[in-house]
Structure formats: structure tokens, C-alpha cells
Amino acid sequence: MSPQNLDNEQDVASPAVSEAPQAVIASRADMMRYHDPERIQGYCQSCEKHGQYWSCPPFAEPPLAQLGEWTHAVLVTQKTRVACGATKEELIECFLEARQTLCKAMRNSEVDGALAVVAGHCEGCSICTRSLGIACCAPTRMRYSLEALGFDVTGLAEGLAEQKVHWPAHGLPDYLMTVGALLCPSPEVAMRLYSLFRLARDMPQ
Numbered sequence: 781m782s783p784q785n786l787d788n789e790q791d792v793a794s795p796a797v798s799e800a801p802q803a804v805i806a807s808r809a810d811m812m813r814y815h816d817p818e819r820i821q822g823y824c825q826s827c828e829k830h831g832q833y834w835s836c837p838p839f840a841e842p843p844l845a846q847l848g849e850w851t852h853a854v855l856v857t858q859k860t861r862v863a864c865g866a867t868k869e870e871l872i873e874c875f876l877e878a879r880q881t882l883c884k885a886m887r888n889s890e891v892d893g894a895l896a897v898v899a900g901h902c903e904g905c906s907i908c909t910r911s912l913g914i915a916c917c918a919p920t921r922m923r924y925s926l927e928a929l930g931f932d933v934t935g936l937a938e939g940l941a942e943q944k945v946h947w948p949a950h951g952l953p954d955y956l957m958t959v960g961a962l963l964c965p966s967p968e969v970a971m972r973l974y975s976l977f978r979l980a981r982d983m984p985q
């Protein structure tokens with residue numbers, strides 16, 4: 781992972797500004813306290829992309845059981861703050877761009893058996909073969925999101941990363957939150973990846 785990929789985007793003219801990502805290490809047991817696939821995957825039914833990506837519900841088999849063994853996760857959160865006067869469309873565009881940058885950095889961090897679980901649907905191909913009724917053409921490129929695996933993302937962010945998710949009843953939120961994880965086969969790998977994210981966060985902007 782290149783720390784430069786994770787730098788703040790301090791463009792004062794931008795309608796939204798992404799903060800440096802925060803990372804915490806969580807044990808598998810702690811992560812599983814927020815695993816509620818029936819409820820969370822149920823929410824996916826209202827998504828317009830439901831059933832169009834192999835990385836998203838509905839699943840023939842529980843996807844978490846298909847992944848390799850992991851003992852710990854590096855849970856990564858990033859806030860994209862809304863500048864004064866930003867429109868909803870501007871905010872969403874900036875947020876998606878920031879999210880894509882973070883997800884790319886996380887995929888580049890897949891060392892020593894770590895697996896990135898990134899926000900949003902799989903972007904392994906320009907068009908997912910599921911919409912064509914064909915099996916995934918690049919399983920090594922497929923990446924799930926925490927939601928698709930059945931994790932309560934708000935619970936993870938607030939309960940483990942101590943990052944409040946802001947959903948106001950009216951108007952724009954103060955910030956949007958991206959949440960992802962690197963599932964690691966050992967605490968040593970988790971500590972190594974955690975250190976990389978800390979290093980990136982602590983670099984002078």
C-alpha cells in the first residue's frame with residue numbers, strides 16, 4: 781500500500797473533503813458480534829443493484845463461509861465531510877471518488893493472505909457477468925462488501941472503531957462514512973497492515 785494513496789484531499793474549493801482513514805484491529809469474535817446476515821442482507825433487497833453482481837445478495841451459499849480463514853480484521857473508516865453550501869449531487873460525487881480511492885488502497889494492501897472487504901459492489905469487471913446469467917469470470921478479482929457479507933456496518937463503525945455514523949432526519953449529514961476491512965489470517969498480519977494505515981494517517985499533509 782502506498783501511504784500517498786491515503787492522503788487527505790485538502791482542496792478547499794471541493795464541496796467535500798475526505799479525512800485520513802482511521803484503522804483499528806478487531807478480533808474475529810468482536811467482528812462477529814455485528815454479523816447479522818438475515819437482517820442486513822434483507823436491506824439489500826431495496827438496492828437497485830440487488831442480484832446484479834456476484835458479490836451481492838442473494839447468495840446460494842453464505843459468502844463469509846467461502847472466504848479463507850481469518851482471525852483478525854483491520855477495520856478502516858474514512859469520513860468525507862460536507863463543505864458549506866454543497867449540493868447533494870456534489871457530495872455524492874466526491875464521496876464516491878473518495879471511496880474508490882480508499883477501496884483501491886485497501887486492495888493494494890492485500891499482503892500475506894489478507895483479503896480486502898471494500899465498500900460497494902464488486903468492481904472486478906466493467907460489467908458483472910451475473911447480469912448476463914454467466915458465472916463470475918474472475919473469482920480472484922471478486923470482492924465483497926461488509927454489508928453483502930452480512931455485517932452491520934453502523935454497528936462496526938460505532939461499536940469497534942468508535943466512529944459515529946451521522947444520519948440526520950432532514951438535510952445533508954455533516955459527513956459520510958466509508959467502512960471497509962482487511963480480513964487477516966493472523967494477528968501479526970493485522971498488526972502490520974494496521975501500522976501501514978497509522979503511518980499514512982500520521983504523515984504530514
Ligand code: SF4
Pocket residue numbers: 833834835902903904905906907908909910915916917918919921922923
Ligand atoms: S469479478 Fe467480475 S464477474 Fe465476478 S463478481 Fe466481480 S464484477 Fe462480477
